[in-house]
Amino acid sequence: MLNTLFSGDFPRSRWLTGLLLLIAVALLLAPFLFPGSRPLDTAAKVCIFIVLVASYDLLLGYTGVVSFAHTVFFGMGAYGAAIALAKVGPGWGALLTGGALGVLSAMVLALLIALFSLRVRAIFFAMVTLAVASAFAILVSQLFHITGGEDGLSYSLPRELTPAFRLVQDKVFDVRIDGRLLTYYLVLTACAGLFLGLLRLVNSPFGRVLQAIRENEFRAEALGYRTVLYRTLASCIAAGVAALAGVMMAVWARYTGPETTLSMDIMVNILLMVVIGGMGTLYGAVVGATLFVLAQNYLQTLMAGLSSAVSGVPVLPNLFAPDRWLLWLGVLFILSVYFFPTGLVGRLRGTGSGR
Amino acid sequence: MSDRLTHGTPLRPPLLSLSGVHTHIGQYHILQGVDLDIPEGQLTMLLGRNGAGKTTTMRTIMGLWQPSRGEIRFDGAGLAGLPTPEIARRGIAYVPENMGIFGALTVQENMHLAARSGPMDSARLDWLFEVFPALKKFWKSPAGSLSGGQKQMLAIARAVIEPSRLLLIDEPTKGLAPAIVSALTGAILQLKSFGATILMVEQNFAMARAVGDTVAVMDDGRIVHRGLMADLAADKALQERLLGLSMDMHQ
Numbered sequence: 183m184l185n186t187l188f189s190g191d192f193p194r195s196r197w198l199t200g201l202l203l204l205i206a207v208a209l210l211l212a213p214f215l216f217p218g219s220r221p222l223d224t225a226a227k228v229c230i231f232i233v234l235v236a237s238y239d240l241l242l243g244y245t246g247v248v249s250f251a252h253t254v255f256f257g258m259g260a261y262g263a264a265i266a267l268a269k270v271g272p273g274w275g276a277l278l279t280g281g282a283l284g285v286l287s288a289m290v291l292a293l294l295i296a297l298f299s300l301r302v303r304a305i306f307f308a309m310v311t312l313a314v315a316s317a318f319a320i321l322v323s324q325l326f327h328i329t330g331g332e333d334g335l336s337y338s339l340p341r342e343l344t345p346a347f348r349l350v351q352d353k354v355f356d357v358r359i360d361g362r363l364l365t366y367y368l369v370l371t372a373c374a375g376l377f378l379g380l381l382r383l384v385n386s387p388f389g390r391v392l393q394a395i396r397e398n399e400f401r402a403e404a405l406g407y408r409t410v411l412y413r414t415l416a417s418c419i420a421a422g423v424a425a426l427a428g429v430m431m432a433v434w435a436r437y438t439g440p441e442t443t444l445s446m447d448i449m450v451n452i453l454l455m456v457v458i459g460g461m462g463t464l465y466g467a468v469v470g471a472t473l474f475v476l477a478q479n480y481l482q483t484l485m486a487g488l489s490s491a492v493s494g495v496p497v498l499p500n501l502f503a504p505d506r507w508l509l510w511l512g513v514l515f516i517l518s519v520y521f522f523p524t525g526l527v528g529r530l531r532g533t534g535s536g537r
Numbered sequence: 538m539s540d541r542l543t544h545g546t547p548l549r550p551p552l553l554s555l556s557g558v559h560t561h562i563g564q565y566h567i568l569q570g571v572d573l574d575i576p577e578g579q580l581t582m583l584l585g586r587n588g589a590g591k592t593t594t595m596r597t598i599m600g601l602w603q604p605s606r607g608e609i610r611f612d613g614a615g616l617a618g619l620p621t622p623e624i625a626r627r628g629i630a631y632v633p634e635n636m637g638i639f640g641a642l643t644v645q646e647n648m649h650l651a652a653r654s655g656p657m658d659s660a661r662l663d664w665l666f667e668v669f670p671a672l673k674k675f676w677k678s679p680a681g682s683l684s685g686g687q688k689q690m691l692a693i694a695r696a697v698i699e700p701s702r703l704l705l706i707d708e709p710t711k712g713l714a715p716a717i718v719s720a721l722t723g724a725i726l727q728l729k730s731f732g733a734t735i736l737m738v739e740q741n742f743a744m745a746r747a748v749g750d751t752v753a754v755m756d757d758g759r760i761v762h763r764g765l766m767a768d769l770a771a772d773k774a775l776q777e778r779l780l781g782l783s784m785d786m787h788q
Contacts, residue, residue, distance in 0.1 A: 406625035
């Protein structure tokens with residue numbers, strides 16, 4: 183059964199298995215282990231970013247395609263659900279229809295970009311996607327009567343997903359079983375399903391062809407594989423999964439704006455998460471996204487504690503001041519890339535090949 | 538140009554024929570009118586000095602370089618202009634010079650990739666395991682961790698796991714130890730005994746002599762000699778004229 187669930191692609195390292203189990207248990211029991219809205223928000227974002235980063239890894243790590251338009255697809259899913267909920271009202275019909283349209287539009291856009299630019303050299307494809315990302319961000323900003331412009335959109339969710347909804351009247355382990363908790367488990371289940379689906383995909387014959395293309399496109403063609411077709415399909419699937427992650431982000435955050443879905447910062451973060459976790463491993467997405475989102479949310483708190491702990495020492499309190507968190511985040515990433523060039527998963531597997 | 542093919546081989550239409558094929562790579566005019574026939578069921582050696590255009594000929598047949606002029610016909614149909622995957626799907630398998638394996642994938646995954654039409658033929662796989670026992674031993678290992686000889690065996694096994702009409706093999710013994718060359722020679726002879734049609738580029742003349750039926754020699758992007766391999770092997774003066782050195786000196 184485990185073999186079927188993980189498509190025969192196991193972590194292949196005791197340390198990695200332990201780390202993944204720890205992350206899985208922490209996410210599964212997050213509402214009970216770490217009460218409060220901030221830890222739950224962090225856990226939900228970890229889930230969503232695992233899927234978003236895994237979908238990007240399908241492109242970058244498995245197919246060797248460098249794209250800067252991944253946040254566009256993430257944004258299209260989020261805006262699809264957000265616009266429908268804001269304009270039609272907080273119903274399941276609006277959420278599902280808007281989300282589905284967002285996902286479909288993302289896949290169609292990915293198809294168009296691929297058809298027009300996947301035949302050119304990798305660097306030109308990357309440039310095309312960069313241009314598309316910029317153009318889409320401007321479009322969203324200009325169409326403010328639909329998208330809310332720079333302010334974004336706030337909306338209500340279907341009643342079952344709101345904090346006011348009670349699934350069970352009494353608390354369980356001192357935790358209220360409300361719509362927010364339901365939303366969290368909905369997001370967690372969907373993310374787990376999508377991740378396992380991607381794992382199945384990369385371990386299928388289709389996934390093997392993608393890896394062959396990544397290694398050497400000409401050799402794959404000489405074996406009879408139409409590489410443009412495979413890369414186009416991979417782009418569309420990655421876009422669809424990124425858009426689904428966007429729908430989940432829209433549902434979880436109850437707000438969708440350019441800063442939370444389309445910004446270049448998010449694109450750079452996704453790239454960092456893939457590289458830190460380990461390209462072409464999918465499990466790298468789990469490790470990379472978890473570490474990154476945790477660092478984003480808790481490094482400041484950690485540094486505040488450190489700063490007060492060394493308050494009597496000259497220079498150090500200033501060095502660890504919470505507002506210097508981005509500097510330390512940068513240092514941590516440089517160190518991780520320097521010491522783990524094949525990513526954390528590559529290092530833990532001890533293969534040195536990142537696979 | 539001498540042409541003694543008519544004496545030793547049946548007069549059947551060739552499986553592959555190149556007529557006046559020119560190929561440019563950037564500003565360089567590499568193939569300058571290649572005329573070559575590959576008879577069905579035989580192993581044709583393509584010999585020549587370094588830079589004569591042998592690999593470019595292989596790559597042009599596979600569509601990896603498009604010919605600028607001339608005609609390539611395979612089983613009666615034109616190949617020029619077709620994309621590489623379509624040429625492969627018509628039944629031409631290619632073992633490139635640099636082995637062409639996918640190092641990050643396992644031996645098993647490499648073989649699965651080659652079996653485009655679905656599951657691998659178990660009888661064919663058993664035969665390949667017999668010919669190349671290392672493949673069975675390292676079935677689940679990353680192909681990148683194999684030795685040079687094992688990689689070459691994998692490259693050839695991958696090319697023949699799916700039935701093909703024509704096999705193009707580019708310098709299979711390059712950089713391999715003599716014991717591995719001997720194993721490869723045995724494997725290619727077995728392939729021949731099953732009636733495979735092969736076009737092979739090779740610098741190791743001992744192997745060329747052992748496996749070749751017919752031979753074409755290239756120089757400066759053209760075919761300058763066609764004939765029987767046995768005739769070339771027996772004529773030292775011809776070898777020195779065409780190849781610069783005799784085969785004995787090359788071994």
